[in-house]
Amino acid sequence: MAAMTTPTALIAPRWILTMADGAGPLENHAVVLAGDRIQAVLPLPEAQALHPGLPCTALPTHAVMPGLVNTHTHAAMTLMRGLADDLPLMRWLEDHIWPAERTHATAEFVKDGTTLAIAESLLGGVTCLNDMYFFPEEAAAAALETGMRMALGIIVIEFPTRYASDPQDYLDRGLAMRDRHKHDARLSFCLAPHAPYTVSDPTFERVAMLAEQLDLPIHLHLHETEAEIQQSVAQYGCRPIERLSRLGFLGPRLMAVHAVHLLEEEIRSLAHFGCTMVHCPSSNLKLASGFAPVGELLAAGVNVALGTDGAASNNRLDMFEEMRLAAFLAKATTGDAAALPAEAALRMATICGARALGLDDRIGSLEPGKQADIIAVDLDAIDLVPCYHPASHLVYAAGRRDVSHVWIGGEPLVRNGELVRLHVDQLRSRVQGWHTQLFA
Numbered sequence: 428m429a430a431m432t433t434p435t436a437l438i439a440p441r442w443i444l445t446m447a448d449g450a451g452p453l454e455n456h457a458v459v460l461a462g463d464r465i466q467a468v469l470p471l472p473e474a475q476a477l478h479p480g481l482p483c484t485a486l487p488t489h490a491v492m493p494g495l496v497n498t499h500t501h502a503a504m505t506l507m508r509g510l511a512d513d514l515p516l517m518r519w520l521e522d523h524i525w526p527a528e529r530t531h532a533t534a535e536f537v538k539d540g541t542t543l544a545i546a547e548s549l550l551g552g553v554t555c556l557n558d559m560y561f562f563p564e565e566a567a568a569a570a571l572e573t574g575m576r577m578a579l580g581i582i583v584i585e586f587p588t589r590y591a592s593d594p595q596d597y598l599d600r601g602l603a604m605r606d607r608h609k610h611d612a613r614l615s616f617c618l619a620p621h622a623p624y625t626v627s628d629p630t631f632e633r634v635a636m637l638a639e640q641l642d643l644p645i646h647l648h649l650h651e652t653e654a655e656i657q658q659s660v661a662q663y664g665c666r667p668i669e670r671l672s673r674l675g676f677l678g679p680r681l682m683a684v685h686a687v688h689l690l691e692e693e694i695r696s697l698a699h700f701g702c703t704m705v706h707c708p709s710s711n712l713k714l715a716s717g718f719a720p721v722g723e724l725l726a727a728g729v730n731v732a733l734g735t736d737g738a739a740s741n742n743r744l745d746m747f748e749e750m751r752l753a754a755f756l757a758k759a760t761t762g763d764a765a766a767l768p769a770e771a772a773l774r775m776a777t778i779c780g781a782r783a784l785g786l787d788d789r790i791g792s793l794e795p796g797k798q799a800d801i802i803a804v805d806l807d808a809i810d811l812v813p814c815y816h817p818a819s820h821l822v823y824a825a826g827r828r829d830v831s832h833v834w835i836g837g838e839p840l841v842r843n844g845e846l847v848r849l850h851v852d853q854l855r856s857r858v859q860g861w862h863t864q865l866f867a
């Protein structure tokens with residue numbers, strides 16, 4: 428691959444998992460960075476001969492891979508981690524989360540909560556968050572301050588909140604936010620209608636039109652619980668996927684988050700229309716929503732990405748845990764130990780998320796020309812040796828605390844397990860202030 432710009436640095440780990448189609452783990456190779464991009468992945472001796480004297484991060488016991496893409500979260504809700512547990516979705520939302528949001532979810536809350544989520548995410552190897560929450564302008568500010576890559580949700584919900592008064596107001600605010608930030612290299616945008624039970628037909632129609640006009644993905648909770656489906660049947664005479672199909676909503680832009688309860692024909696429909704399903708195994712388990720038919724979705728050819736959901740229903744933003752759970756659940760629910768192998772879980776957490784967000788030409792794999800969103804995981808801890816297959820280790824044995832280095836757009840944001848830009852003590856004291864307010 429010809430040089431695009433002057434190479435600036437080398438990363439030389441024990442293993443490289445590029446997540447490029449068909450590529451296995453590479454040994455004795457280096458990633459060549461050129462500014463914010465990957466210039467090449469080369470055998471180490473060749474990289475050193477071509478680029479003598481270039482600064483080199485030697486990682487002799489590490490696996491290097493693309494940064495993890497958390498394809499569904501509500502970053503600011505990290506301030507509500509552990510606020511209400513052991514409840515089903517609707518009681519959790521109606522009796523605890525929505526009342527707390529009515530009182531506390533201000534612009535300042537979103538800025539601090541998103542910054543907290545970013546700190547946790549970076550330390551755990553996540554380099555891109557697909558966010559859905561109120562005051563996305565504040566989430567954008569947090570992303571720009573910390574260096575995080577974020578897909579910001581232009582949220583719309585039928586009822587008023589502290590952020591906006593009605594569906595048109597939500598859309599106006601979100602679109603103005605997009606206009607202000609559309610040239611920021613690390614930010615992208617999705618339309619984010621909350622869910623079938625909180626969004627009306629006219630609003631869905633408006634969202635579908637905007638998605639087409641502005642070429643934006645759509646980020647939507649869908650078929651999360653049986654109750655959601657029963658309510659739709661009672662109110663609209665059909666299941667939510669059927670309702671959305673009539674509204675012209677199914678297509679490659681759609682990220683159907685959760686999709687726990689699906690009929691066979693709905694799985695075929697999601698595959699036929701090229702929709703993405705965003706699997707959030709921890710959230711589905713904790714809220715007792717059920718077991719998503721991931722094995723069947725993969726077999727049908729659906730693009731399946733992976734998310735944590737908000738920290739209030741998880742209670743972690745830990746994509747290593749989601750990979751491991753996704754793999755285990757798919758095996759157990761299909762009775763097939765090969766239903767979701769380690770390599771497939773790694774793809775779900777990287778390139779499949781990038782594809783869902785329309786960013787697969789920029790992130791999701793380590794290939795020449797892509798952004799240098801890279802993580803290193805040290806596989807030398809005593810509970811990780813011996814290592815026969817690094818992909819297997821990353822999913823089944825390692826965890827987020829083994830992440831040592833994180834780069835976004837070539838910029839080091841975690842070095843030797845420490846945040847580079849963020850000041851943890853300042854952040855902790857702001858979080859303590861919110862804790863005092865919410866606890867009261």
Ligand SMILES: [Zn+2]
Nearest residue numbers: 501648736737
């Ligand atoms: Zn959610």
